[in-house]
Amino acid sequence: xxxxxxxxxxxxxxxxxxxxxxxxxxxxxxxxxxxxxxxxxxxxxxxxxxxxxxxxxxxxxxxxxxxxxxxxxxxxxxxxxxxxxxxxxxxxxxxxxxxxxxxxxxxxxxxxxxxxxxxxxxxxxxxxxxxxxxxxxxxxxxxxxxxxxxxxxxxxxxxxxxxxxxxxxxxxxxxxxxxxxxxxxxxxxxxxxxxxxxxxxxxxxxxxxxxxxxxxxxxxxxxxxxxxxxxxxxxxxxxxxx
Amino acid sequence: xxxxxxxxxxxxxxxxxxxxxxxxxxxxxxxxxxxxxxxxxxxxxxxxxxxxxxxxxxxxxxxxxxxxxxxxxxxxxxxxxxxxxxxxxxxxxxxxxxxxxxxxxxxxxxxxxxxxxxxxxxxxxxxxxxxxxxxxxxxxxxxxxxxxxxxxxxxxxxxxxxxxxxxxxxxxxxxxxxxxxxxxxxxxxxxxxxxxxxxxxxxxxxxxxxxxxxxxxxxxxxxxxxxxxxxxxxxxxxxxxxxxxxxxxxxxxxxxxxxxxxxxxxxxxxxxxxxxxxxxxxxxxxxxx
Numbered sequence: 028x029x030x031x032x033x034x035x036x037x038x039x040x041x042x043x044x045x046x047x048x049x050x051x052x053x054x055x056x057x058x059x060x061x062x063x064x065x066x067x068x069x070x071x072x073x074x075x076x077x078x079x080x081x082x083x084x085x086x087x088x089x090x091x092x093x094x095x096x097x098x099x100x101x102x103x104x105x106x107x108x109x110x111x112x113x114x115x116x117x118x119x120x121x122x123x124x125x126x127x128x129x130x131x132x133x134x135x136x137x138x139x140x141x142x143x144x145x146x147x148x149x150x151x152x153x154x155x156x157x158x159x160x161x162x163x164x165x166x167x168x169x170x171x172x173x174x175x176x177x178x179x180x181x182x183x184x185x186x187x188x189x190x191x192x193x194x195x196x197x198x199x200x201x202x203x204x205x206x207x208x209x210x211x212x213x214x215x216x217x218x219x220x221x222x223x224x225x226x227x228x229x230x231x232x233x234x235x236x237x238x239x240x241x242x243x244x245x246x247x248x249x250x251x252x253x254x255x256x257x258x259x260x261x262x263x264x265x266x267x268x269x
Numbered sequence: 270x271x272x273x274x275x276x277x278x279x280x281x282x283x284x285x286x287x288x289x290x291x292x293x294x295x296x297x298x299x300x301x302x303x304x305x306x307x308x309x310x311x312x313x314x315x316x317x318x319x320x321x322x323x324x325x326x327x328x329x330x331x332x333x334x335x336x337x338x339x340x341x342x343x344x345x346x347x348x349x350x351x352x353x354x355x356x357x358x359x360x361x362x363x364x365x366x367x368x369x370x371x372x373x374x375x376x377x378x379x380x381x382x383x384x385x386x387x388x389x390x391x392x393x394x395x396x397x398x399x400x401x402x403x404x405x406x407x408x409x410x411x412x413x414x415x416x417x418x419x420x421x422x423x424x425x426x427x428x429x430x431x432x433x434x435x436x437x438x439x440x441x442x443x444x445x446x447x448x449x450x451x452x453x454x455x456x457x458x459x460x461x462x463x464x465x466x467x468x469x470x471x472x473x474x475x476x477x478x479x480x481x482x483x484x485x486x487x488x489x490x491x492x493x494x495x496x497x498x499x500x501x502x503x504x505x506x507x508x509x510x511x512x513x514x515x516x517x518x519x520x521x522x523x524x525x526x527x528x529x530x531x532x533x534x535x536x537x538x539x540x541x542x543x544x545x546x547x548x549x550x551x552x553x554x555x556x557x558x
Contacts, residue, residue: 100443126428127443132425
């Protein structure tokens, strides 16, 4: 267990969004976080990234506080969180993934540019390097965000709904990127909304509804009773796990 | 070209062009972060700073007044930041509130000074709308010095600025010193405001910051080019506006410069090759035919 969250509580405007979260996630696996709307899925990864301040709790990675190891952490935010009309091109956005390693006030050099070219190649966007970001389709935008996360070369990458609103081809190729990352020993923690696909895409699942409902390997945890506890309604799992 | 031999006119045009150059380039910070009200607040908040600096030093020298303006601007931004964090007010409401309070206080202090029959205060009210005609060489030197320092710092933090303007959440997640960078960027806007006070005046200064950037955005899709073009547009617009206001109309400089720049924004919105209306219409036509 390498990501270790203890006693995490986050409050927004006096209402608890996450309560007493104790969670351990394994290293080197594809981990999904699922739960109904308002369950605090995005908040959980934002707390882990240090973007929201918890009222209590600790978040450790390999035994040390995560907030002291930010260069080891990658992030794929929701696509809608940025202004795609910003005057810049695909290459420059991916280059931003190298900034934390480059350091404050220093410029990325040849090694970083080479790395960006490789990452663009991995997500199938090499020919779009000089394309204005406003010209990209939704799927291409998501590929660019994946490339930026790859450029971070992080041990641990958080993703907020990485497959939301992308076409089937893009989804397929982004899944391959995730598999490549896993084969390199990287850990992926993704908020995922689609219960139909979560089982085949991820190794590990955490069911969340303001508190942890269940967390563990997919086969042991993705059960109808756990889903019912998380969503409050009956689910028939295709293929019948229970 | 007889006007070029006129010392006063040369000083005025040089000063206003430099001012346009610096505030146009630095104003891109406000434009791209969608913070045009920040420029407005800094400019309006500088009025009490100018008046208090005058009362303190009894002088209309450029430097003390500029320092007073910068100081007041920074205090105003500090109050905005504290208010926002303490009360969770929407940023624009906090900015608007602080803007009016500071400007109101400045207007009151200005009124008190003017009633004092103090001969030295003559012209302090020019800070409202600006009077480029009164620019002297020492002020032009001050504009050039502050402007060059600000541009140099802007170049140093350009990478951080770009990341913070495009994706602030990502910037924070990778551990970019967001607070420190924000303070520097605000400081740069303060620099741009301070150099413009004499010339354009506090009321219309934010247009001087924002208009060149908005026009430049219509001509390019690249950030660096946008900043350079904004500087160029600001420089030309400032020079032309100052010339028109001084020679042709004998009007306050601020309004004339702003009208020149706004006219250029309108033209750019129509014919700008990157985002202009005409260009987009043409592309649509090509796409459908």
